[in-house]
Amino acid sequence: MDTTTLHEQNRVAWNEAANQYAREIEADVAFLRAGGKNFCPPEFEYLRDLNAWCDCAIHLQCAGGKDTLSLLNLGAKRVVGVDISDRMIEVARAKSAQLAAPAQWYRADVLETPDALNGVADLVYTGRGAIGWLMDLEAWARVVARLLKPGGKLYLFDGHPIGWVWDLAASEYRFDPDPRYGNYFDEKVATAQGWSESYIAADAVPVTAEQAKKHERQWTLSAIVNAVIAAGLRVERIGEHPDAFWTQYPHMPDDVRRRLPNTFSLLATKSKPL
Numbered sequence: 717m718d719t720t721t722l723h724e725q726n727r728v729a730w731n732e733a734a735n736q737y738a739r740e741i742e743a744d745v746a747f748l749r750a751g752g753k754n755f756c757p758p759e760f761e762y763l764r765d766l767n768a769w770c771d772c773a774i775h776l777q778c779a780g781g782k783d784t785l786s787l788l789n790l791g792a793k794r795v796v797g798v799d800i801s802d803r804m805i806e807v808a809r810a811k812s813a814q815l816a817a818p819a820q821w822y823r824a825d826v827l828e829t830p831d832a833l834n835g836v837a838d839l840v841y842t843g844r845g846a847i848g849w850l851m852d853l854e855a856w857a858r859v860v861a862r863l864l865k866p867g868g869k870l871y872l873f874d875g876h877p878i879g880w881v882w883d884l885a886a887s888e889y890r891f892d893p894d895p896r897y898g899n900y901f902d903e904k905v906a907t908a909q910g911w912s913e914s915y916i917a918a919d920a921v922p923v924t925a926e927q928a929k930k931h932e933r934q935w936t937l938s939a940i941v942n943a944v945i946a947a948g949l950r951v952e953r954i955g956e957h958p959d960a961f962w963t964q965y966p967h968m969p970d971d972v973r974r975r976l977p978n979t980f981s982l983l984a985t986k987s988k989p990l
């Protein structure tokens with residue numbers, strides 16, 4: 717299957733997952749109205765002082781828009797969210813309408829982000845379970861580069877690639893016995909159905925044979941950094957963090973889990989012409 721077909725199947729799967737996000741609209745609106753900022757602790761250091769430099773932030777793979785709208789509470793003057801899932805974008809629109817927020821939403825494959833957004837972003841923000849759904853990371857990095865203004869920044873905060881190899885059900889780090897996972901260097905697409913109970917509540921997506929197939933793949937840290945470099949961006953900083961953005965290992969004690977990185981940060985800039 718080609719990239720477009722795999723992404724299209726992921727759209728259908730994420731439309732199912734959006735049931736859970738739709739249930740959280742009212743709670744998210746209350747959180748955002750109270751000034752909430754839905755980020756993990758390491759992100760705040762990279763997203764500092766947005767009011768001083770960020771007129772427009774574009775959030776790629778914005779899901780239900782909670783993080784996108786949180787960028788306004790961090791100081792961005794306006795935000796744009798892009799997501800392939802129709803239902804996620806509906807959820808995001810419902811929240812921003814209630815908040816009368818300066819936000820625009822586009823339903824699009826990230827690789828087909830509209831050209832109307834070229835060169836408008838001071839910040840492209842993405843992550844927390846984003847890049848593993850993309851089958852062509854070099855094309856993704858080229859999209860980021862075309863969206864940024866000269867001098868604009870990419871901030872990516874995502875699951876650390878080493879997370880691909882571990883058994884999610886284990887109480888200590890142990891290679892995943894499932895042959896689809898467990899190998900850091902594997903470039904094969906892993907296809908699955910259903911959602912982890914600790915991510916999407918079990919009743920949000922009934923597990924049936926007809927449930928949509930979703931496709932993910934591993935990107936090594938070097939593949940990620942090299943895609944960003946190949947798109948012409950300058951990598952400013954990489955961070956590796958023990959912090960997790962979801963309960964990936966429900967049976968692992970925190971003091972064990974935090975001995976290896978669970979997430980990483982990548983900050984890159986688009987150069988200004990000389």
Ligand SMILES: C[S@@+](CC[C@H](N)C(=O)[O-])C[C@H]1O[C@@H](n2cnc3c(N)ncnc32)[C@H](O)[C@@H]1O
Binds near residue numbers: 777
């Ligand atoms: C784990 S979520 C992103 C994290 C987000 N912070 C959240 O609140 O869950 C992954 C998102 O990526 C979107 N997505 C997956 N493949 C995509 C693609 N090719 N283009 C755009 N969005 C995509 C899904 O629809 C989903 O909303």
